Amino acid sequence: MNIKPLADRVLVKPAPAEEKVGGIIIPDTAKEKPLHGEIVATGNGTKDEEMVLKAGDEVLYGKYSGTELEFEGEKYLMMRQSDVLAVIEK
DSSP, X not given: OOOOOOTTEEEEEEOOOOOEETTEEOOGGGOOOXXXXXXXXXXXXXXXXXXXXXXXXXXXXXXXXXXXEEETTEEEEEEEGGXXXXXXXX
């Protein structure tokens, strides 16, 4: 990975949107934006807020959180650590 977030930002790879619901195939235009994903990279935090998230964490985030970007054909979200709502523990 060549993208390194700065300060309190994290780079998230969103989980894929669901393709089918009960045997009905959903077209791309009607798919719901996923609200969870995996952290790929993190910044170092700030002097006021330490980075508590780490690469590999599965997280939940708000519907309108982050900035969408595409790198080498993959879609990612860049957001602040405070935009992450929860870590999913398995």
